[in-house]
Amino acid sequence: MASPSLTVDEQLAYLTKGCVDVVRPGELKTKLERGAPLTVKVGFDPTAPDLHLGHTVLLRKMKHFQDLGHRVVFLIGDFTGLIGDPTGRSKTRPPLTAEEIAGNADTYKSQVFKILDPAKTVVDFNSRWLQALGAEGLVKLAARYNVAQMLERRDFKQRYESGKPIAVHEFLYPLAQAYDSVFLKADVELGGTDQLFNLNVGRDIMPAYALEAQVVMTTPLLEGLDGVEKMSKSLGNYVGVTEPADEMFGKLMSVSDELMWRYDLLLTDYSVGEIDAIKARVAEGTVHPKQAKSDLARRIVADFHSAPDADRAAAAFEARFSRGELQVDDLPVLTIDIDEESVGLAKLLSLAGLASSASDATRKIQQGGARLNREKVSDARMRIEPTTNPVVLEVGRKAVRVVVRRAS
Amino acid sequence: MASPSLTVDEQLAYLTKGCVDVVRPGELKTKLERGAPLTVKVGFDPTAPDLHLGHTVLLRKMKHFQDLGHRVVFLIGDFTGLIGDPTGRSKTRPPLTAEEIAGNADTYKSQVFKILDPAKTVVDFNSRWLQALGAEGLVKLAARYNVAQMLERRDFKQRYESGKPIAVHEFLYPLAQAYDSVFLKADVELGGTDQLFNLNVGRDIMPAYALEAQVVMTTPLLEGLDGVEKMSKSLGNYVGVTEPADEMFGKLMSVSDELMWRYDLLLTDYSVGEIDAIKARVAEGTVHPKQAKSDLARRIVADFHSAPDADRAAAAFEARFSRGELQVDDLPVLTIDIDEESVGLAKLLSLAGLASSASDATRKIQQGGARLNREKVSDARMRIEPTTNPVVLEVGRKAVRVVVRRAS
Numbered sequence: 001m002a003s004p005s006l007t008v009d010e011q012l013a014y015l016t017k018g019c020v021d022v023v024r025p026g027e028l029k030t031k032l033e034r035g036a037p038l039t040v041k042v043g044f045d046p047t048a049p050d051l052h053l054g055h056t057v058l059l060r061k062m063k064h065f066q067d068l069g070h071r072v073v074f075l076i077g078d079f080t081g082l083i084g085d086p087t088g089r090s091k092t093r094p095p096l097t098a099e100e101i102a103g104n105a106d107t108y109k110s111q112v113f114k115i116l117d118p119a120k121t122v123v124d125f126n127s128r129w130l131q132a133l134g135a136e137g138l139v140k141l142a143a144r145y146n147v148a149q150m151l152e153r154r155d156f157k158q159r160y161e162s163g164k165p166i167a168v169h170e171f172l173y174p175l176a177q178a179y180d181s182v183f184l185k186a187d188v189e190l191g192g193t194d195q196l197f198n199l200n201v202g203r204d205i206m207p208a209y210a211l212e213a214q215v216v217m218t219t220p221l222l223e224g225l226d227g228v229e230k231m232s233k234s235l236g237n238y239v240g241v242t243e244p245a246d247e248m249f250g251k252l253m254s255v256s257d258e259l260m261w262r263y264d265l266l267l268t269d270y271s272v273g274e275i276d277a278i279k280a281r282v283a284e285g286t287v288h289p290k291q292a293k294s295d296l297a298r299r300i301v302a303d304f305h306s307a308p309d310a311d312r313a314a315a316a317f318e319a320r321f322s323r324g325e326l327q328v329d330d331l332p333v334l335t336i337d338i339d340e341e342s343v344g345l346a347k348l349l350s351l352a353g354l355a356s357s358a359s360d361a362t363r364k365i366q367q368g369g370a371r372l373n374r375e376k377v378s379d380a381r382m383r384i385e386p387t388t389n390p391v392v393l394e395v396g397r398k399a400v401r402v403v404v405r406r407a408s
Numbered sequence: 409m410a411s412p413s414l415t416v417d418e419q420l421a422y423l424t425k426g427c428v429d430v431v432r433p434g435e436l437k438t439k440l441e442r443g444a445p446l447t448v449k450v451g452f453d454p455t456a457p458d459l460h461l462g463h464t465v466l467l468r469k470m471k472h473f474q475d476l477g478h479r480v481v482f483l484i485g486d487f488t489g490l491i492g493d494p495t496g497r498s499k500t501r502p503p504l505t506a507e508e509i510a511g512n513a514d515t516y517k518s519q520v521f522k523i524l525d526p527a528k529t530v531v532d533f534n535s536r537w538l539q540a541l542g543a544e545g546l547v548k549l550a551a552r553y554n555v556a557q558m559l560e561r562r563d564f565k566q567r568y569e570s571g572k573p574i575a576v577h578e579f580l581y582p583l584a585q586a587y588d589s590v591f592l593k594a595d596v597e598l599g600g601t602d603q604l605f606n607l608n609v610g611r612d613i614m615p616a617y618a619l620e621a622q623v624v625m626t627t628p629l630l631e632g633l634d635g636v637e638k639m640s641k642s643l644g645n646y647v648g649v650t651e652p653a654d655e656m657f658g659k660l661m662s663v664s665d666e667l668m669w670r671y672d673l674l675l676t677d678y679s680v681g682e683i684d685a686i687k688a689r690v691a692e693g694t695v696h697p698k699q700a701k702s703d704l705a706r707r708i709v710a711d712f713h714s715a716p717d718a719d720r721a722a723a724a725f726e727a728r729f730s731r732g733e734l735q736v737d738d739l740p741v742l743t744i745d746i747d748e749e750s751v752g753l754a755k756l757l758s759l760a761g762l763a764s765s766a767s768d769a770t771r772k773i774q775q776g777g778a779r780l781n782r783e784k785v786s787d788a789r790m791r792i793e794p795t796t797n798p799v800v801l802e803v804g805r806k807a808v809r810v811v812v813r814r815a816s
Contacts, residue, residue, distance in 0.1 A: 079544070082544060083544045083547055083548060130543055131542060131543055131544065133543045134539065134542055134543055135487075135538055135539055135541045135542055135543060135584075136487070136490060136539065137543065138543045138546050138547070138580075139491055139546070139580050139584075140491060142575065142576040142577035142579075142580055143575045143576070143577040144576075145575065145576050146573040146574060146575055147555070147559075147564075147568065147575070147576055147578075147579065148568060148571070150576060151555075156555075160555065163556070165554045165555075166554060166555040166556070167550065167551045167552075167553065167555070168550040168551070168553045168554065168555055168558060168579050168580075168583065169547045169549075169551040170555075171550075171555065171576050171579070172546075172547050172550055172576075175576065176543075176547075
C-alpha cells in the first residue's frame with residue numbers, strides 16, 4: 001500500500017496504475033500538487049448488488065485515493081431508480097421504493113467496506129439534488145449540451161445510424177450524472193471504460209458552473225477465470241466477494257500465469273514497481289510461478305475474509321493438491337456456450353482455459369495428460385454434447401467444472 | 409357568423425376555412441358528431457404582446473370554435489418564460505418575473521378579447537402543471553419520444569445537417585407543449601403553420617396517456633398590406649389592432665383586390681359560401697370592388713372599435729377621396745428593401761402594390777396616372793434611390809407612402 005509520504009509523481013503512478021483512460025494526467029498532477037484532499041466521485045446503480053472481483057477493480061481504485069488521504073463519494077444513483085424504466089417497453093423495472101433503495105444501499109455497504117475505509121467514504125444519493133432541480137432546473141441543465149455532442153457517444157451513434165430508437169430521456173441521464181459532479185464539486189470521477197463518455201460530459205459542463213473540470217479516470221473490465229471473456233455471473237467465470245475462503249482460493253489458483261499478472265495489477269494494492277520485482281524474481285527462477293499465484297490468492301482472500309483465513313485456505317489447498325486429491329466440489333464451474341450440436345473435446349479444453357489452443361489441447365490429450373470426469377481420455381476428436389450437470393475437465397494439475405450450453 | 413344549428417359538415421367547413429393543415433378532418437368530424445363541447449387549446453408566448461391583424465387569424469379561428477359552443481383555452485406558455493433563455497448565449501432574455509408575466513397576460517386579454525368571447529375563454533398558464541412535473545416527471549415525459557423523430561423537425565434537421573448546434577433542452581420544449589395537451593385533455597390544438605411539428609408531438613404522445621389524440625389545425629401567415637411579404641411590424645406592412653379607426657380603415661382600403669379576398673377569408677367570420685357570393689356579385693358587376701373592400705374594412709374596424717366607429721371612418725374616407733383630397737398623413741407607410749443602388753419607378757409602384765406588375769406600372773405611368781410626391785411622373789425608367797423620409801406614390805386613386813431601404 002502506498003503511503004502519503006510519496007512524491008507527487010509516485011502518487012500519480014499509484015493512482016493511475018491499471019487505468020484505461022486518464023483525462024488528463026497533467027490536470028490530476030496539478031490537483032495533487034495543491035496538497036488538499038480531493039473529492040473523488042463514483043456512481044453506482046441502485047439495483048441490488050452482488051459483487052464479484054470484476055467490480056472490485058473500481059472499488060480498489062477508490063481505495064487507492066483513500067490510501068492517499070482523499071475523500072471518496074460512493075454515490076448511489078437512486079434518481080433513475082425512483083423513476084423506474086420510463087420507456088414503457090419493459091415491465092421488469094418498476095420504480096424502486098425508498099425502502100428497497102435503502103436496503104440495496106446496506107447490501108452495497110456490507111460488501112464494499114471490505115475494500116473501502118468506511119471512515120473515509122461518503123455514501124450519498126443523487127435524488128437529493130436531482131429532485132430538487134425540478135423541471136426548470138432540468139431544462140436549464142439540458143441547455144448545457146448539444147444534440148450533436150450527445151450523438152457522438154458510440155452506442156447512440158450506432159443506434160441512430162442503424163435506425164434503432166433512442167428515447168429523448170436517454171440524453172438526460174448523462175446530463176444528470178454530470179450535474180452530480182457539479183453538485184459534489186468533484187475533482188475526479190472514476191468509472192468503468194464504458195462510462196468514459198458520461199464522465200466526460202461532467203467534465204464538459206463543470207466550467208459553465210464556474211467549477212474546475214473534473215479529472216476523468218476509467219478502470220478496465222476484468223477478464224474472468226478463463227482469461228478470455230470479461231468476468232461475469234452469467235458466464236460462470238467469476239469469483240464472488242462473498243464466496244468462502246477455500247472456494248475463492250481454489251478458483252484463483254486455476255488462473256493462467258499471464259492472467260495472474262493482470263490480477264496482480266487490478267486486484268491488489270501492489271505498486272507497479274512491486275509487480276515488476278515479482279516478475280523479475282519469477283523470470284530469474286528465484287520464485288516459482290505457483291508461489292507467486294498463491295501469494296496473490298492469499299492477498300485477495302485476506303481482503304474479503306482475513307489473513308488467517310487466507311493462510312488456512314492456502315494450506316488446505318496445498319495439502320489436497322500435494323496429496324493428489326482433487327476436491328471436485330471446490331472446482332470453479334464455467335458455462336461455455338456452443339453454436340453447434342456438440343463441441344470437440346480439444347476445443348472445449350481450450351475454451352475452459354486448460355490449454356492455450358485446440359492444438360495444444362490435442363497434444364496434451366495424446367500425451368495422456370487429460371481427464372474427463374476423472375477418467376483419462378485419449379481420443380482428441382471426441383465430441384461433447386450440451387450437459388445439464390457440470391463435467392469435470394483436467395489437464396495435468398489444472399481442473400475445472402464445465403457446463404456446456406447450446407447458444408439459442 | 410355561423411350558428412350552432414349548422415349540420416356537422418357545415419360546422420366542419422366553417423372551422424377548417426382558411427386552415428393550412430388539418431390533421432385529420434375525419435377525426436374532427438367524429439369529435440363534432442358526438443355533440444359535446446370540445447376543448448380547444450392554443451399556446452401563446454409570455455412575452456409582451458402587441459398584436460397586428462396577422463395575429464388575429466389564429467384568434468379568429470379560436471373564435472370560430474367559440475361560435476359553435478366549444479371551450480377555448482388561451483394558454484400562456486409561462487413555463488419557458490420563468491426559465492428565461494437557458495442557452496446562456498443571449499443576455500437579452502432574462503427570466504420574466506411572475507409580475508411581468510401577469511402584466512403581459514393582462515395586455516393580451518385587453519387585445520384578444522376584442523375577438524374572443526371572455527365568457528367562453530379559459531386563460532391558463534402551463535407552469536401550473538409543468539413545474540409540478542418535477543425532474544422525474546420531465547424525464548418520464550422525455551421517454552415518450554425518440555431523438556430520430558425529433559430530428560425530423562425541419563429546423564432541427566437543417567441545423568443538425570449543417571453542423572449548427574441544437575441544445576438538448578430544445579428537444580424538451582415540444583414535449584412540454586405536448587404535455588400541455590395531455591394535462592388539458594385537448595380535443596383540438598391550433599397554431600401557426602410553423603407550429604405543425606410541435607402540435608403533432610402532442611398528437612403523438614396523447615395515446616400513451618390513454619387519451620384520444622388531439623386534432624391539429626394550423627392557420628396561415630397573413631400577407632401584409634403589400635400582398636407579398638408576411639405582415640410584420642419590422643416590414644411596416646401591418647395594421648395594429650390598437651390603431652385608430654380612420655388609420656385602420658385607410659390602410660385596408662389600400663390593399664389590392666386579390667388581397668381583399670384573402671383578408672375576407674382570414675380576417676372575417678364570412679363563411680366560404682358568403683365569400684363566393686360576394687365574388688360572384690363583383691364578377692357580374694352588381695357590386696363594385698371598392699364597395700366590397702369598404703365592406704371588409706368596415707367589418708374589421710368594427711371588430712376592434714365599434715360599428716358606428718367603422719361607419720364614421722368609412723364616411724370620412726369617402727369624403728376625402730371623393731373630394732380628391734389626399735390626406736398624406738393617413739396613408740400607410742411601407743418599407744421596401746432593394747438589393748441595388750436604386751430601384752426603377754415602375755418596379756417600385758408594383759412592389760408597393762399600386763400595380764400588378766412592373767409592365768402594368770409602366771403602362772399606367774405612360775397613361776399619366778402615376779404621381780410621385782403629388783407630382784405627375786411620365787418617365788417610367790426614372791430611378792428612385794433609398795430615402796430617409798417616406799415618398800408618396802399614387803396610381804389613380806390608390807396612394808401609399810414608401811420608405812426605400814438598401815438591403816444590407
